[in-house]
Amino acid sequence: MGKKTKGGSNLGRQLIKDRFGHTARRKVDNDTMLHTTELQDGYDWGRLNLSSVTEESSFNAFLRTAELAGTEFQAEKLNITFVNPKQRVGLLSKTQEQHMHQKHAEHIDQLKIPRRPKWTKETSAEDLERAENEAFLNWRRDLALLQENEEILMTPYEKNLEFWRQLWRVVERSDVVVQIVDARNPLLFRSVDLERYVSEVSDGQKLNMILVNKSDLLTLEQRQHWAQYFDGEGIRTAFYSATLVEEELKREAEAAKLAAESPSTALELKELRQAAEDIQHSLDAVEHTLDAIESKIQPKKESQQVKLPRLPGDRNSAHLLSRLELIDFLRHIYTGPRNSSQHVTIGMVGYPNVGKSSTINSLMTMKKVSVSATPGKTKRFQTLFLENDILLCDCPGLVMPSFVLTKADMLLNGILPIDQMRDHVPAVNLLCERIPRHILEDKYGIVIAKPLEGEDPDRPPFSEELLLAYGYNRGFMTSNGQPDQARSARYVLKDYVNGKLLFALGPPSVDQSEYHTFPERQRKVIEESQLPSQQQRAMRIDKSSSKELDNQFFTDKPSTAHVKGRTNFPHVRLANDGTLVANDAGAAAKPWRNVKKERREKLRKKFSHLDEH
Structure with a gap:
């Protein structure tokens, strides 16, 4: 490196002086120093905060509420609920839907947007901003209480x-x-x-x-x-x-x-x-x-x-x-x-x-x-x-x-961005309930796995069944050789939002089954057994037919004796005639090997006694 010059060593200091004056130090009213993090001179200083906020985490919601109210808050532990995943996860039953629709009708008057407070030409900008913040905070509080008290789900409105x-x-x-x-x-x-x-x-x-x-x-x-x-x-x-x-x-x-x-x-x-x-x-x-x-x-x-x-x-x-x-x-x-x-x-x-x-x-x-x-x-x-x-x-x-009834509703209606969704299963389940099986098969040229024995043969396909067939057909595979369901879900959901998978809801006065009808099947029905074996395996994960389960159960023959209490006796075995006989391999296997040292001598004598007889 070359020799540093006097002017070069002061370049950074000179730039600071040109921007902030003769000194980079700033003081507040009480003549104390101002920390650098409190300097409001960054890129966003003087600019409106115009980033849309629709869905917040619980922590961010607390912070924003405290900021609007101008108060502090104390953190509390949240209640955690563990939900067992089901095949129809994320959807409501018909009874639950009717109950939620009744709640929506009862509280429709409480579904409001924020109002701008009354103001005149004599109102100062500070007073108007303070009144707007207060009215906005009260509006958010009322909606939060409505959601909490009535357990009603609503869209993640602009915050x-x-x-x-x-x-x-x-x-x-x-x-x-x-x-x-x-x-x-x-x-x-x-x-x-x-x-x-x-x-x-x-x-x-x-x-x-x-x-x-x-x-x-x-x-x-x-x-x-x-x-x-x-x-x-x-x-x-x-x-x-x-x-x-x-x-x-x-x-x-x-x-x-x-x-x-x-x-x-x-x-x-x-x-x-x-x-x-x-x-x-x-x-x-x-x-x-x-x-x-x-x-x-x-x-x-x-x-x-x-x-x-x-x-x-x-x-x-x-x-x-x-x-x-x-x-x-x-x-x-x-x-x-x-x-x-x-x-x-x-x-x-x-x-x-x-x-x-x-x-x-x-x-x-x-x-x-x-x-x-x-x-x-x-x-x-x-x-x-x-x-x-x-x-x-x-x-x-x-x-x-x-x-809204569920969060899946908001994804299908384009209110929430699909690329930012965390769980695709409820949304795809709802899509499968709205779009018939034959429409999905005709649209994508796929064969969706049929319901198993004992299930309703006319039920809609589950999320897993649709995404496995779609992912295999499109070649969307994971590193372990299985169809990529998350990637497939994004494509299918975007087709629904863009209208390629069409489903339209009618007014309350019209029966939905009469308002929106679907065309008949266009492609020839292909049975699952006619597909290649590799595709059949890819279409079903952790699902076996009753025939496969029967073969697996009845072909396996027991090789050990089953009695009350202990069932593992390495020194005996079950003969062809059903009697118990001594197992030479068990004695030679030294069963005392994994026992504590102080008991090995006694066990040796015991098993030696059995060998003599």
């Missing part, structure tokens, strides 16, 4: 106050608040209390609306059921599919590119598109006719029910809106007083993974917001002009409190 502050600002600025929900389970993603809060903020002047995204996964009849249900709830609803719109935009871009290269081909595409539009107009005419017939029947049904407030304008339509139709719908849906006379402000609110960002991007025809299934991707609300008279206000994705 970062900064995200709720973003929602408050969106609600205050918007004329219409649109809740974007997943078409496969709209009621799980709908927050009724958010609709109440919107009405409270504006004294009923702001409008609530539900946009059912991913509606291409539903049939026309299923969309009609939901349109009638939300009609009865008194809330405007529209059906949309961001995925279909994005695919259509890609096709139009490719067609425009092709038109520039080949005009004749573009003309043919134009004629085909015109024919498709004519067919669509015919379908719309049929749909309007059905709506007219239904409108004549509807008053008879409503006369038997409690009258609910009706909405101004037309009834909800089950029509799947295109991009331009949805823009026109948003332009004319609101006729009340606006925050701005120049445009209507549409607030977009929704859970992560319901397609909120994809919906905005499809409306804007370009990527304006980042798309992610993980909470917290969108940090702050942002405003985007869709048209000169339509302003979109995008709120960060929020996991709001909602009742």
